[in-house]
Amino acid sequence: MPSGVTAKEIEMNAMTQTAAKTGTALASIVFAALVGATVIFFAGHAQSATLHDAAHDMRHSTGFPCH
Amino acid sequence: MIQRLFVGGLVAGFAAGLFSALLHFAFIQELILLGEKYETGALVHFETAGNAPAAEGHSDDNGDDGHSQDHVDGAAGEQGGDSALTRNALTVLFTGLIYAGYGLMLVAGFALAEQLGRKIDTREGVLWGVAGFVALQLAPAMGLAPELPGSVGADITQRQIWWLGTVVATGGGLALLAYGRSVAAAVAAGVLLAAPHVIGAPHLDEYFGSAPAELGAEFASRALGVGLASWAALGWLCARAWNSGRV
Numbered sequence: 058m059p060s061g062v063t064a065k066e067i068e069m070n071a072m073t074q075t076a077a078k079t080g081t082a083l084a085s086i087v088f089a090a091l092v093g094a095t096v097i098f099f100a101g102h103a104q105s106a107t108l109h110d111a112a113h114d115m116r117h118s119t120g121f122p123c124h
Numbered sequence: 125m126i127q128r129l130f131v132g133g134l135v136a137g138f139a140a141g142l143f144s145a146l147l148h149f150a151f152i153q154e155l156i157l158l159g160e161k162y163e164t165g166a167l168v169h170f171e172t173a174g175n176a177p178a179a180e181g182h183s184d185d186n187g188d189d190g191h192s193q194d195h196v197d198g199a200a201g202e203q204g205g206d207s208a209l210t211r212n213a214l215t216v217l218f219t220g221l222i223y224a225g226y227g228l229m230l231v232a233g234f235a236l237a238e239q240l241g242r243k244i245d246t247r248e249g250v251l252w253g254v255a256g257f258v259a260l261q262l263a264p265a266m267g268l269a270p271e272l273p274g275s276v277g278a279d280i281t282q283r284q285i286w287w288l289g290t291v292v293a294t295g296g297g298l299a300l301l302a303y304g305r306s307v308a309a310a311v312a313a314g315v316l317l318a319a320p321h322v323i324g325a326p327h328l329d330e331y332f333g334s335a336p337a338e339l340g341a342e343f344a345s346r347a348l349g350v351g352l353a354s355w356a357a358l359g360w361l362c363a364r365a366w367n368s369g370r371v
Contacts, residue, residue: 079239081125082125082235082239083239085125085126085129085235086125086129086232086235086236086239087232088126089126089129089130089133089228089229089231089232089235090228090229090232090233092130092228093133093224093225093226093227093228093229093232094225094229095225096221096222096224096225096228097222097225097226097229100218100221100222100225101222101225102284104280111214111217111218112214112218112222114148114152114153114156114211114212114214114215115148115215115218115219115222117152117156117270117271117272117273117347118148118152118153118156118219118270118347118350119219119222119261119270119347119351120261120264120265120268120269120270120347120348120351121287122268122271122277122280122283122284122287123271124271124277124280
């Protein structure tokens with residue numbers, strides 16, 4: 058153990074790193090879920106004529122309210 | 125983490141979407157085209173013709189399977205080669221996209237479970253896929269059945285709001301049912317699962333569908349069957365991709 062660094066300090070450091078890692082992971086999870094939800098919204102629900110026509114058959118077969 | 129989420133969710137999701145598109149063309153597209161012929165009036169069902177006797181109309185319209193197939197082939201032929209190709213290519217693209225969206229949500233769920241100390245293996249991944257099918261297709265279909273083209277429904281915004289509420293409530297209810305550890309969680313799950321159907325989906329007071337009821341029923345059944353198969357494949361593929369990205 059390096060001089061001047063106590064076991065408690067090392068433990069605190071490890072806890073901080075774990076908390077930061079968990080925070081980053083949660084942010085990544087929320088981001089991925091948001092992108093997924095956005096894709097589902099535009100492909101499944103958006104009512105612009107172009108999107109509606111292009112996605113028409115898929116919307117009917119996957120049970121989205123279409124018209 | 126972010127790379128593992130996006131590669132796993134998007135690639136597995138798009139692959140499941142291609143499988144779903146294959147099933148779409150094997151089981152569903154012919155019914156959509158046939159429904160559109162009733163929608164445009166190219167075919168007229170006896171009940172909407174007004175004066176045709178029921179018994180005679182029945183034998184004319186619902187003779188046998190080969191009869192239906194004739195209409196389907198006619199409808200596909202009338203689209204013209206290029207427009208049919210474009211239309212079908214867009215269906216493949218958007219089916220891939222929607223399942224990529226589902227895949228991202230599913231893998232985000234796997235990652236959250238892992239953060240909470242639960243590893244999702246391939247078998248559990250299939251169960252998550254089936255739960256996704258129930259939340260995003262089966263439960264909404266109990267209020268708003270998959271619509272054959274030509275169906276007339278209530279206001280689109282109201283239906284979309286009920287659809288979204290049902291998806292969120294059912295997803296939450298299933299998660300509580302599967303992973304909740306108390307009686308209160310089970311009760312809350314029951315309330316969440318039942319609430320959308322107690323509230324009820326928006327419907328019109330009358331029916332306006334132009335196509336035969338049998339065609340609409342067959343379409344809805346096939347849409348749900350294809351959905352279940354596609355979601356099971358999605359869960360399996362996502363769990364494989366998620367776990368293989370671990371190293």
